[in-house]
Amino acid sequence: MEGKKAKESSLTLVYQMTQQDANLSGNVHGGVVMKHIDTAAGIVAARHACRNVVTASIERLDFHSPVFIGDLLTIKASLNLVGRTSLEVGVRVEAENFLTGEVRHTASAYLTFVALEQGRPTEVPPLILETDEERRRHREAQARREMRLVEKQREKKSQG
Numbered sequence: 251m252e253g254k255k256a257k258e259s260s261l262t263l264v265y266q267m268t269q270q271d272a273n274l275s276g277n278v279h280g281g282v283v284m285k286h287i288d289t290a291a292g293i294v295a296a297r298h299a300c301r302n303v304v305t306a307s308i309e310r311l312d313f314h315s316p317v318f319i320g321d322l323l324t325i326k327a328s329l330n331l332v333g334r335t336s337l338e339v340g341v342r343v344e345a346e347n348f349l350t351g352e353v354r355h356t357a358s359a360y361l362t363f364v365a366l367e368q369g370r371p372t373e374v375p376p377l378i379l380e381t382d383e384e385r386r387r388h389r390e391a392q393a394r395r396e397m398r399l400v401e402k403q404r405e406k407k408s409q410g
Contacts, residue, residue: 253376256384259297260328263290267321267345278317283343287311287359290327291339295363298329298337299374303363306336309394311359317345323356330360331391332377337363338391360394
């Protein structure tokens with residue numbers, strides 16, 4: 251299977267936040283931001299895999315600053331790691347007050363997807379790393395993957 255470059259599937263999505271996105275405090279609801287993160291990451295994973303993908307996990311979803319009604323929500327998503335059937339996508343979310351130009355780092359997350367064919371995990375193309383930044387993100391993703399596997403084994407032992 252021929253590999254694909256990270257930049258071939260990376261994307262940036264922009265949404266303007268409206269009243270319907272607000273929580274009881276009048277800020278944008280965290281769940282709205284989470285949905286946009288999952289959507290963007292899923293598109294990146296599906297573009298790379300060229301098939302349907304499902305969210306397997308969301309790791310380290312950290313909120314750093316609020317998003318306000320009227321802000322532009324910019325979501326940048328790209329691949330960090332590709333396994334045999336799974337893909338890790340890193341997402342950075344920024345909120346911009348387009349009237350003042352202020353941009354705030356709002357949230358970051360790592361999501362893992364599994365590629366499916368007829369409802370079963372299926373192989374995906376390998377990831378071609380081109381830049382030092384892509385290689386750094388790949389190394390960090392490998393470390394997160396190893397930690398997830400250790401944690402999964404620990405959980406399995408405690409349930410057994």
